[in-house]
Amino acid sequence: MVTAPDNDISDIKVDSVGDFTFPERNKYDSGFGITEKTVDFIADVKNDPDWIREFRHKALKIFQSKPMPTHWATKDLENIKFDEFRYYLSDGQKPKRSWDDVPEDVKRTFDRLGIPEQERKFLAGVEAQYDSEAAYSNIKAAVEEQGVIFVNSTEGLHKHPEIFKKWFGKVIPTGDNKFSALNSAVFSGGSFIYVPPGVKVKHPLQAYFRINSEQFGQFERTLIIADEGAELMYMEGCTAPKFETATLHSAVVELVAMKGAKIQYVTVQNWSSNVFNLVTKRGIAHEDAEVRWIDCNIGSRLTMKYPGVIMKGKRARGEVISIALANSGQHQDTGAKMVHAADDTTSNVISKSISIGEGRSTYRGLVHIPKHLKGCKNNTECDALLINTNSRTDTYPAISVRGNQHSTQHEASVSQVSADQIFYLMQRGLSEAEAMSLSVNGFINDLVKEFPMEYSVELKRLIDLEMEGSVG
Amino acid sequence: MLRRQDTRPSAYPHSKPMSATLSPTPKHSPAPVSEVPDSPAPSGLEIVAPVRDETSAPGWFLARAEAAWDEFQKLPTPSIKDESWRYSNAKKIELSLHRPAATATEAQKQAALVASEGLKERTARFVFVNDELVESQTDALPAGVVCVNFAEALKSHGDVLKEHFMKREMTLGSAKFAALHLAHVKAGIVIVVPKNVAIEKPIEVFHWVVGDHAAIFPHTLIVSGDNAEVSVVDHYRSLEGEGGLSIAIADLVSGTGSRITYAACQELADDAQALHLSSIVAGRDSSVKSFQVQLGAEFSRSETVSDLVGQGARSDMLSVSMPIGNQVVDQRTLQNHKAPHATSDLLYKNALYGSSRSIFSGLITVDEGAHYTDAYQTCRNLVNSEDAEATSLPGLEINADQVKCSHGATSGPISDEELFYLKARGISDIDSRKLIVEGFLADVLTRFGNSEVLDTLVARIDEKLERAV
Numbered sequence: 001m002v003t004a005p006d007n008d009i010s011d012i013k014v015d016s017v018g019d020f021t022f023p024e025r026n027k028y029d030s031g032f033g034i035t036e037k038t039v040d041f042i043a044d045v046k047n048d049p050d051w052i053r054e055f056r057h058k059a060l061k062i063f064q065s066k067p068m069p070t071h072w073a074t075k076d077l078e079n080i081k082f083d084e085f086r087y088y089l090s091d092g093q094k095p096k097r098s099w100d101d102v103p104e105d106v107k108r109t110f111d112r113l114g115i116p117e118q119e120r121k122f123l124a125g126v127e128a129q130y131d132s133e134a135a136y137s138n139i140k141a142a143v144e145e146q147g148v149i150f151v152n153s154t155e156g157l158h159k160h161p162e163i164f165k166k167w168f169g170k171v172i173p174t175g176d177n178k179f180s181a182l183n184s185a186v187f188s189g190g191s192f193i194y195v196p197p198g199v200k201v202k203h204p205l206q207a208y209f210r211i212n213s214e215q216f217g218q219f220e221r222t223l224i225i226a227d228e229g230a231e232l233m234y235m236e237g238c239t240a241p242k243f244e245t246a247t248l249h250s251a252v253v254e255l256v257a258m259k260g261a262k263i264q265y266v267t268v269q270n271w272s273s274n275v276f277n278l279v280t281k282r283g284i285a286h287e288d289a290e291v292r293w294i295d296c297n298i299g300s301r302l303t304m305k306y307p308g309v310i311m312k313g314k315r316a317r318g319e320v321i322s323i324a325l326a327n328s329g330q331h332q333d334t335g336a337k338m339v340h341a342a343d344d345t346t347s348n349v350i351s352k353s354i355s356i357g358e359g360r361s362t363y364r365g366l367v368h369i370p371k372h373l374k375g376c377k378n379n380t381e382c383d384a385l386l387i388n389t390n391s392r393t394d395t396y397p398a399i400s401v402r403g404n405q406h407s408t409q410h411e412a413s414v415s416q417v418s419a420d421q422i423f424y425l426m427q428r429g430l431s432e433a434e435a436m437s438l439s440v441n442g443f444i445n446d447l448v449k450e451f452p453m454e455y456s457v458e459l460k461r462l463i464d465l466e467m468e469g470s471v472g
Numbered sequence: 473m474l475r476r477q478d479t480r481p482s483a484y485p486h487s488k489p490m491s492a493t494l495s496p497t498p499k500h501s502p503a504p505v506s507e508v509p510d511s512p513a514p515s516g517l518e519i520v521a522p523v524r525d526e527t528s529a530p531g532w533f534l535a536r537a538e539a540a541w542d543e544f545q546k547l548p549t550p551s552i553k554d555e556s557w558r559y560s561n562a563k564k565i566e567l568s569l570h571r572p573a574a575t576a577t578e579a580q581k582q583a584a585l586v587a588s589e590g591l592k593e594r595t596a597r598f599v600f601v602n603d604e605l606v607e608s609q610t611d612a613l614p615a616g617v618v619c620v621n622f623a624e625a626l627k628s629h630g631d632v633l634k635e636h637f638m639k640r641e642m643t644l645g646s647a648k649f650a651a652l653h654l655a656h657v658k659a660g661i662v663i664v665v666p667k668n669v670a671i672e673k674p675i676e677v678f679h680w681v682v683g684d685h686a687a688i689f690p691h692t693l694i695v696s697g698d699n700a701e702v703s704v705v706d707h708y709r710s711l712e713g714e715g716g717l718s719i720a721i722a723d724l725v726s727g728t729g730s731r732i733t734y735a736a737c738q739e740l741a742d743d744a745q746a747l748h749l750s751s752i753v754a755g756r757d758s759s760v761k762s763f764q765v766q767l768g769a770e771f772s773r774s775e776t777v778s779d780l781v782g783q784g785a786r787s788d789m790l791s792v793s794m795p796i797g798n799q800v801v802d803q804r805t806l807q808n809h810k811a812p813h814a815t816s817d818l819l820y821k822n823a824l825y826g827s828s829r830s831i832f833s834g835l836i837t838v839d840e841g842a843h844y845t846d847a848y849q850t851c852r853n854l855v856n857s858e859d860a861e862a863t864s865l866p867g868l869e870i871n872a873d874q875v876k877c878s879h880g881a882t883s884g885p886i887s888d889e890e891l892f893y894l895k896a897r898g899i900s901d902i903d904s905r906k907l908i909v910e911g912f913l914a915d916v917l918t919r920f921g922n923s924e925v926l927d928t929l930v931a932r933i934d935e936k937l938e939r940a941v
Contacts, residue, residue, distance in 0.1 A: 408883045416873065
């Protein structure tokens, strides 16, 4: 952290100085498995205040007492061996890698995406990039003038406790599910953002580089607060496959949109296919506020992610736009949770999934409109596209409506790219693969448009890459 | 399992169990804390073993029934965390409160016969009161058709029962209740329609439950031969007495190219509880229409599994319900595509009033290899009051190629435009609403298609609508 030397040195992104071989850093290895000692270790290293230390310990107990949700979720969860993970690693433990160690297919992907050599190394976790860090800092400087706080969660906790403490763990309680409890016990990294009233942040804030410099932050914790009338777009993830040695990623993301505020949260998830990606994301929308989740899942072995919006104030709006692509060996179990808690609230869920090879994509949704509310509306659409004979897709929505002053509609369809369609395109000179790719891109085109420009371009390329070899 | 046998009272012959673990305090016991309740020893379906005459059935059946009783006691009551009971509660079927129905008096039987109003035209009619056959008219049946009551079938058509009776696992959550049914079952009908025989008019069966907290276990088994045709209507009704419970099961097995039409009309008393489990096996190019009409009972649950095992099979699954007051209607369905080129089409409609609730949970599964499947699932809820609650859980699991699948679920009130249109033509608010609800439900009735059944049902729905509005 050359450009921000005041950062907590014990935080995990020290790797960005570009040297991975500080032998003394070994002392920041929490070891395998998770116990009270692990939690104390992390709290010591991170110099946590007492209330956070207590919070972690409480969370650990909840984590240990909660069963795996396999009565509804996939049995693949049973393959997670919690004792075989390290819950906190400093950089000394990071395996030393060189460009030569990066797998061929990852390199090839970089080539195809046209990512510059220097950036490739950074994305692969081979080399830290001063330039990238600087770029990130530039954005940071611009928004800081407007009074926006954009720091990592540890810094937020130490420097802005009055805001942090008020909302931390309030949107997603520790006991929400087993993995939110795990995250609460061992979290490190992640962003803390506060946008003051009326401030509309022009640049999308990106965690693009931050996440990369924090590759071992598998339990990041993000808290974003948009004060009255503020607007913000936040993007996380990167569009290139990461060289990721870890196998469990369990983040918690909490969004708070105060009266009239707007938050858009964009994720492009492209973990390598050995990662369990079990993420809890939820936002609260107060009066007239809007929370939008724009979510794209391409990577990971198993993703379980159901971004949610609690519409707490009148006329609040929640939206989830989701694209999932499951290739062989992958299960994208994604969806949305819409909890209506005030009159005249509206929610919209649009989900499109593509299953290729033996991939499996699942939509799981919840829409809850409780008693004595008026004028709530929900629209849910989920469409699935199956590419190959062994591709698999499931849809499990739950819609609960009380009272006669609401309206909900849910529609789902499953289809294939029709032979006619492919024939038509091939007749015009496209190869079968090109025709298929065009059809698939057409299927998700209206959603891809929702992503910021640079993301949508790369998203299309990524989908092309994933599609390769699936036809013919 | 044998090791545990001695710890459990034997079901045959009937004996009172003593084990404390098998005698939970009945939910409605006045003194739940007391070890020694002042009422007689704890009873109810949970612990009262079925009584069965050893000579009434073949050995294999007695053995199955006994095994089912063991299984029933072994299986835990499904918890609300159980996915197949999500939003519902298995404790709403109060086993401890109910006992197997006692034999009805002559007067009650006569009253039931008089009240058995149903179809105007039919081929055959059976009336059961408390699981006892009191009337059967079978004269008009074509030659060769087997249509006998269950008790008789046990003696005369054991082979048919052995082949088809409860052969499918109950996968939608009620395995425990199905085991209880098997342990107790003695009434209902067994129909076997031979090859190329078509029975034009429906066969109608009434099941009456009489007396306080009486429980009945009616069974319907329909087997259609190749290219045969048959339609059957089951009515479940209460005559008198508090509570009442019906745990009914229907097994429908359709042969190649045959057609089965089946309707289960549940109109039990408002304080009764009803469970209806249907298992459909649709053979090659056959068509099975099943229809659930849930009008009575404080808690009614239906589970319908349709296995499409033959190529080109078709299964239509229909349901209407109109819960009022505190009624809860709980519907679980599975469209299980095992063969290619098959079609299933589900349409469930609920019109809700008062503080009633409906839960629809449906799943379409398309097995590997079941290519060219067409499967549709639609649940529509018309919510007519502020306190009514409609929950829909439509699901899809697709493992095959070249599949056309869709599901839709909607919940909402009557639209203002529709109401305005009718009112503008001088129709009162109440009448307009009634018309719209009638039209909403009639859509399903029309799909069912059978005009005799249709007229009867429309009348019953109108009656209930009068109460609802």
